[in-house]
Amino acid sequence: MTTRTTTRTIRVGTRASLLAQTQTQLVIDAFTGVNPGVPVETVLVSTAGDRSPAPLAQIGGTGVFVSALRDALLAGTIDVAVHSFKDLPTTAMPGIALAAVPRREDPRDALCARDGRTLLELPRGAKVGTGSPRRTAQLRALDLGLDIVAIRGNVDTRLARLDKDLDAVVLAVAGLQRLRRAHVVTELLDPIQVLPAAAQGALAIECRESDEDARSLLAPLDDHSTRAAVAAERSLLAALEAGCTAPVGALAEVTEGDDGLLEIFLRGSVTAIDGSDAVRLSASGPLNTAEEIGRRLAAELIDLGANTMMGSS
Numbered sequence: 001m002t003t004r005t006t007t008r009t010i011r012v013g014t015r016a017s018l019l020a021q022t023q024t025q026l027v028i029d030a031f032t033g034v035n036p037g038v039p040v041e042t043v044l045v046s047t048a049g050d051r052s053p054a055p056l057a058q059i060g061g062t063g064v065f066v067s068a069l070r071d072a073l074l075a076g077t078i079d080v081a082v083h084s085f086k087d088l089p090t091t092a093m094p095g096i097a098l099a100a101v102p103r104r105e106d107p108r109d110a111l112c113a114r115d116g117r118t119l120l121e122l123p124r125g126a127k128v129g130t131g132s133p134r135r136t137a138q139l140r141a142l143d144l145g146l147d148i149v150a151i152r153g154n155v156d157t158r159l160a161r162l163d164k165d166l167d168a169v170v171l172a173v174a175g176l177q178r179l180r181r182a183h184v185v186t187e188l189l190d191p192i193q194v195l196p197a198a199a200q201g202a203l204a205i206e207c208r209e210s211d212e213d214a215r216s217l218l219a220p221l222d223d224h225s226t227r228a229a230v231a232a233e234r235s236l237l238a239a240l241e242a243g244c245t246a247p248v249g250a251l252a253e254v255t256e257g258d259d260g261l262l263e264i265f266l267r268g269s270v271t272a273i274d275g276s277d278a279v280r281l282s283a284s285g286p287l288n289t290a291e292e293i294g295r296r297l298a299a300e301l302i303d304l305g306a307n308t309m310m311g312s313s
C-alpha cells in the first residue's frame, strides 16, 4: 500500500437505477478496500435509457445506458464510471480506458416463475416476459409452446409482473444476486439451452485514458481471467457485427490446460428470432489470444449461416 501525497476525491458516476447504484457501491467498497484513505464520492448521472420506457432498439439500442456516463467522464464531472459490461457497445470510445474488470458473477440467465415452476413445468401457452431478442429466440427454440411477452423496466418492475399478467420472467441471475433478490429464481437456465449475453454478469470500470492516478488506483480491482473471457465473448459479438439486441449468445470459461497454462473455452450461438433455426459452436485457445478466438468462432458461425438468422430478426 503506497502512501498518497494527494487527497484528490475520486468521483464515481452512477445511473439512478437500484441495480446501477448497487453495482457502483460494490465497486466503491472494493476500491476503498485496496485504497484506504482515498476519498470517494458518488455522483448521479441520468441517461436516455433511464428516462424513456420505450424499447431499447427505438432509443438508440446498444449503449443508451452508457453514453451519459462516458460524456460525464470526458467532461471531467466524474472520474470513474461503473457499467454492466454487457451494456457496453463493442467499439471502444476514444479517451476512455477500461481500467478494471472485476471477477465476474454467475453469468447465467434465471427463470423466475410463479409457484416455483421450472421451464419444463410451465404449461404450453404460459406467458414468459423478457425484453431480450436473444432470450426470446432461445426460449422459442426450446419449442415448449411458451408465449414470449416483450417487457422492459428495472428488475423490480419486471418481477412485479409475476403478480399481474405473467407466469414467468427471465433475468440475469447476477443482477438478482447483487440486488439480493436471488430467492425469486426458480431455475438457473443451463447455457446448453440458453447461452447468456456476451459479458453478462461482469462489470466494466472506466476512467479517462489520461487519468494515470485513477488508472493505478483501479488496477488492483482487475481480474485477468474475467477480462480475457469477456474480451473473447465481445470479440465474437463484434465480429458478427451484432449489438446487445441481437439474438447472439456468448460464454467463455477460463480453465487450466494440461500444460498448466490458462485456456479460454468459448461457446457462441445465433438463433433465429422465431426459434426455428440456430447455429452453435465452440472454440478454444490460450488466454492471450482471447480476441482471435472470438473472431475465429464468429467466422465459423457465419459459415454456418449466422447472418441469415440475424437478418430474420
Ligand SMILES: NCc1[nH]cc(CCC(=O)O)c1CC(=O)O
Residues within 6 Å of the ligand: 084, 085, 086, 087, 170, 171, 172, 173, 174, 175, 199, 200, 201, 202, 203
Ligand atoms: N440490459 C439490462 C441489464 N444489464 C445488466 C443486467 C444484469 C446484470 C449483468 O448482466 O451483469 C441487466 C438486467 C438483466 O439482463 O436481467
